[in-house]
Amino acid sequence: MPYEWNPRPTDHHTNWRLSLWPYRSLLRKDFVIFMGGTASLILIPLMAVLGTGAMWYVLPFFVLMFSGLWWAINVSYSRGEVLEELSVDNTTAHLVRNNPDGSKQTWQANRYWVTVQFHPKGGPVENYITLRGGDREVELGAFLDVSERAALYDDLKRAFR
Template identity: 70%
Template sequence: MPYEWSPEPPHDTPRWQLSLWPYRSLLRKDFVLFIGGTAALVSLPLLTLLGQAALWGILPFCGLMIAGVWYALHVSYRGGEVLEELTVDEARAHLTRHNPKGDVQEWEANRYWVTVHLHPKGGPVENYITLRGGDREVEIGAFLDVEERLALYDDLKRALRS
């Protein structure tokens, strides 16, 4: 699961933290291996053109293709750099969201009044989860997949009740 409790549930302490992040199927080291493998595979047919003038006509386009794949994966990777941290103690619940562009969004409410809501339909995504407390309602874990959001909903309800 792309989220982590600290300490692990069930929470024996009045203070706990939940960290959520999007799932990454391509790690940084795999990113380098993928680009290297792609460059090697594209270079194989070019071996037949060694010593010919046509190689210099095709080579810039191959370089542009590799650069384009690298750029597209880099942009995709940067877009998924989201971190949400929910910290709960005896009195307060505090949610911090670190967005890909570096801006930070924060929400805080009295722990006693915080409730978790699941919106199976009608939200931006299926099984949309929100936290309501005070005068605001905020989303949490919208980047998780459907099953992960259901598991998170159950975990959050259990954790906030204790």
């Protein structure tokens, strides 16, 4: 699961922290392996035309394809660098969202007035989770999978009980 409790909320632990992040199917070390394999596969057909005039017609397309793939994966990584941290102590619930562009969004409310709301349909995503407290309602974990948001909702309901 791309979220972690620290410590897990129980009757003994009233102070806890929840960290959420998007799932990464391709880790950075696997990215290097993937790009190396792609470069190797590109070189196989390029070896057939090595030293001929045809190589200069084919080479720009291979370079364009390789650099486009590199750029697309890096953009995907940078857009996925989101971290949401919900920390709850004896009196306050505090949510900080670190956006991919480096900006931060914060929300704070009295922990006893916080309600967890679940919107199976009608939200921006299916199984949309929001926290309501004070005069604002904020989303939580919109980047998670549908089943992960449902499991998170159950955990949050128990934690705020």
